[in-house]
Amino acid sequence: MLSVKDLHAEIDGKEILRGVNLEVKPGEVHAIMGPNGSGKSTLSMVLAGNPAYSVTSGEVNFMGKDLLEMTPDVRSHEGLFLGFQYPVEIPGVSMVNFMRAAVNAKRKYFGESPMGATDFLKLMREKRAIVELDNKLASRSVNEGFSGGEKKRNEIFQMAVLEPKLAILDETDSGLDVDALRIVAEGVNKLRTPENSAIVITHYQRLLDYIKPDVIHVLYKGRIVYTGGPELALEIEEKGYDWIKADIDSQDAIKGEA
Amino acid sequence: MAAVDQYLSLWKEHHSLVDSNAPEALNRLRPWAATSLEKHGFPTLKDENYQHTDIEKILSPDYGINIGRVRINVNPSETFRCDVPMLSTSLFLVVNDAFAETAGCRDMLPNGVEISSLASYARNNPGFIEEYYGKIADISNPIVALNTLFCQDGVVIHVKKGVKVEPTIQLVNIFNNNAPLLASRRILIVMEEDSEAKVLVCDHTQAPKIDFCSVQVVEIVARERSRLDLYDLEESTHRTARLSSLWMRQDADSEVLLDSMTLYNGITRNEFHTRFAGRHARLRMLGMGIEDESRKLDTYSRISHDVPECNTDELFKYVVDDDAVGSFAGLIYVAEGAVKTEAYQSNRNLVGSDSAKMHSKPQLEIYNDDVKCSHGTAIGQLDEKQLFYMMTRGISEEQARLMLKQAFMSDVIDGISLPPLRDRLKLMVERRFAGEQTACSSCPVGCNDAHNDK
Numbered sequence: 001m002l003s004v005k006d007l008h009a010e011i012d013g014k015e016i017l018r019g020v021n022l023e024v025k026p027g028e029v030h031a032i033m034g035p036n037g038s039g040k041s042t043l044s045m046v047l048a049g050n051p052a053y054s055v056t057s058g059e060v061n062f063m064g065k066d067l068l069e070m071t072p073d074v075r076s077h078e079g080l081f082l083g084f085q086y087p088v089e090i091p092g093v094s095m096v097n098f099m100r101a102a103v104n105a106k107r108k109y110f111g112e113s114p115m116g117a118t119d120f121l122k123l124m125r126e127k128r129a130i131v132e133l134d135n136k137l138a139s140r141s142v143n144e145g146f147s148g149g150e151k152k153r154n155e156i157f158q159m160a161v162l163e164p165k166l167a168i169l170d171e172t173d174s175g176l177d178v179d180a181l182r183i184v185a186e187g188v189n190k191l192r193t194p195e196n197s198a199i200v201i202t203h204y205q206r207l208l209d210y211i212k213p214d215v216i217h218v219l220y221k222g223r224i225v226y227t228g229g230p231e232l233a234l235e236i237e238e239k240g241y242d243w244i245k246a247d248i249d250s251q252d253a254i255k256g257e258a
Numbered sequence: 259m260a261a262v263d264q265y266l267s268l269w270k271e272h273h274s275l276v277d278s279n280a281p282e283a284l285n286r287l288r289p290w291a292a293t294s295l296e297k298h299g300f301p302t303l304k305d306e307n308y309q310h311t312d313i314e315k316i317l318s319p320d321y322g323i324n325i326g327r328v329r330i331n332v333n334p335s336e337t338f339r340c341d342v343p344m345l346s347t348s349l350f351l352v353v354n355d356a357f358a359e360t361a362g363c364r365d366m367l368p369n370g371v372e373i374s375s376l377a378s379y380a381r382n383n384p385g386f387i388e389e390y391y392g393k394i395a396d397i398s399n400p401i402v403a404l405n406t407l408f409c410q411d412g413v414v415i416h417v418k419k420g421v422k423v424e425p426t427i428q429l430v431n432i433f434n435n436n437a438p439l440l441a442s443r444r445i446l447i448v449m450e451e452d453s454e455a456k457v458l459v460c461d462h463t464q465a466p467k468i469d470f471c472s473v474q475v476v477e478i479v480a481r482e483r484s485r486l487d488l489y490d491l492e493e494s495t496h497r498t499a500r501l502s503s504l505w506m507r508q509d510a511d512s513e514v515l516l517d518s519m520t521l522y523n524g525i526t527r528n529e530f531h532t533r534f535a536g537r538h539a540r541l542r543m544l545g546m547g548i549e550d551e552s553r554k555l556d557t558y559s560r561i562s563h564d565v566p567e568c569n570t571d572e573l574f575k576y577v578v579d580d581d582a583v584g585s586f587a588g589l590i591y592v593a594e595g596a597v598k599t600e601a602y603q604s605n606r607n608l609v610g611s612d613s614a615k616m617h618s619k620p621q622l623e624i625y626n627d628d629v630k631c632s633h634g635t636a637i638g639q640l641d642e643k644q645l646f647y648m649m650t651r652g653i654s655e656e657q658a659r660l661m662l663k664q665a666f667m668s669d670v671i672d673g674i675s676l677p678p679l680r681d682r683l684k685l686m687v688e689r690r691f692a693g694e695q696t697a698c699s700s701c702p703v704g705c706n707d708a709h710n711d712k
Contacts, residue, residue: 049650073654098648
């Protein structure tokens with residue numbers, strides 16, 4: 001489904017990703033962990049196509065197509081979804097208009113006519129229920145005046161509407177209390193199918209108690225330095241990242257000397 | 259030759275013709291107007307209050323003025339349809355510079371409101387015109403002076419004591435002629451004590467290939483406890499110049515909303531000169547300018563708090579694109595002794611291209627300590643984070659930009675107190691940003707191509 005090969009990317013001339021390799025197969029859930037500043041959010045932004053970041057080398061293949069050639073909206077149509085760590089507030093654009101524009105843009109891409117009002121409202125109602133999102137938020141501006149938990153639930157709601165093949169959830173657990181975390185995680189689980197995949201970026205084991213990953217990666221200094229099964233998350237929870245950092249730093253030092 | 263000379267010589271050669279086609283109450287002020295123009299001329303870009311609109315240049319072509327009151331053979335009253343349906347307005351027209359009524363326009367008006375041609379009102383009520391005409395506007399202002407020199411007709415809206423006018427009064431200024439034309443348009447609104455009215459003024463140009471120039475003066479007196487909402491919507495053409503100067507006096511406890519919206523225009527100068535003359539009066543000013551291609555919009559406002567305890571809230575927003583130029587200069591003046599004044603002014607602008615320009619000059623002049631005032635301006639671009647967020651949801655960049663521009667104007671649109679107008683304007687602004695030529699889509703007159711015709 002997703003194949004990332006030796007991906008290098010920078011922002012403002014500073015290299016953040018230094019050769020990321022990642023393979024995600026249909027139905028898999030991958031977790032990406034790593035200390036602050038390791039490049040986790042950058043990876044998600046680059047995959048979603050944020051123009052602020054520039055890819056300097058490497059390849060990304062998504063569903064058999066060159067992902068890096070696509071604009072962010074086309075990536076969305078092709079089935080990529082990014083759940084933002086910090087969902088953006090858009091004053092003056094109502095949730096309803098925002099979602100209608102999103103839904104109809106996708107339909108247009110696939111040569112379908114815009115969705116009728118009744119069907120659209122029904123769709124909204126159904127999908128809101130998945131994350132227990134209050135109906136009142138629909139008439140508000142996008143994310144404006146939403147609590148931290150509502151913003152994150154709103155991300156999962158949007159994901160539910162857009163039905164992506166691959167969802168990248170960037171620290172969806174940050175800023176959530178236990179109840180909100182459960183609702184968000186259950187929402188993600190309800191949307192799982194044998195075909196679609198997810199990349200869950202998180203700092204904590206906590207989220208992974210709810211969303212069971214198949215593979216766990218540790219990103220450090222812009223590269224994936226460890227890959228393992230679910231037990232890796234428990235080890236990190238227990239011992240922190242220092243042992244990984246020390247290991248990689250010493251390897252780098254040896255390389256430097258050589 | 260300075261542009262002013264052609265108007266002064268026209269006046270000198272034909273003043274008896276001008277006078278013979280207008281009532282005495284209007285003629286009385288013409289010599290003062292001529293003297294003012296002789297003395298001051300037209301302002302140039304060096305003039306502090308006209309830095310971004312070259313009045314001299316706008317007025318230098320020989321447009322032609324219909325001082326002989328030759329009947330221009332157009333009858334838009336039969337073909338004009340309002341683009342704001344469901345407003346159930348009482349519709350009156352000004353064709354070029356002549357007042358015209360539409361069928362049934364008075365049917366819904368209550369007793370105690372007079373809407374009339376200025377010329378005929380001046381003949382029937384000379385005392386009223388003498389009391390108000392030219393009394394609020396300052397004749398040393400070049401737009402006022404030029405208008406007064408040639409004004410032969412206009413519109414009077416006179417709402418008598420305690421009368422609450424329910425249907426919105428709609429006044430449509432239409433340009434339609436087969437040769438260039440300058441029209442001196444005049445609107446006089448007198449709101450007596452405890453009266454209420456909502457007025458929508460729309461500017462349209464129906465002949466897109468002809469040069470027009472509107473020289474308009476609006477005078478408003480809002481007496482004690484009166485309430486007036488005045489909406490002004492310009493949808494003209496690239497070849498239309500509009501010089502508008504509004505003058506208002508607000509007495510105690512009056513409440514006024516002035517909402518100025520420019521959707522399509524050529525070159526426009528809108529001036530607002532307002533003064534509080536009694537306590538506890540409130541003024542809300544909203545403005546919206548959507549400027550693209552080579553259009554220009556210049557707003558100047560001077561709000562004078564001469565007495566204590568009045569309240570002003572002013573918000574102007576522009577979106578400028580392509581090679582368009584926008585400017586806003588606003589002064590809130592708080593006199594010595596005008597204590598407990600509350601006055602807020604804000605001008606926010608989106609600039610969408612490298613060659614578009616926006617000038618902004620928010621000003622406060624305060625001569626006492628006991629006030630709450632603020633002013634601010636912002637000029638910026640669309641938020642890249644918002645654009646990216648929308649695109650990750652599948653919304654194309656073009657559509658996202660359009661939605662964000664629309665969103666930018668939402669607080670101005672939401673300030674409209676007439677729900678049908680608010681809803682309609684939302685749609686009109688959306689279509690405007692989408693580049694559809696829709697503004698007059700429901701009007702069959704045939705200026706549907708007007709907005710794209712340079």
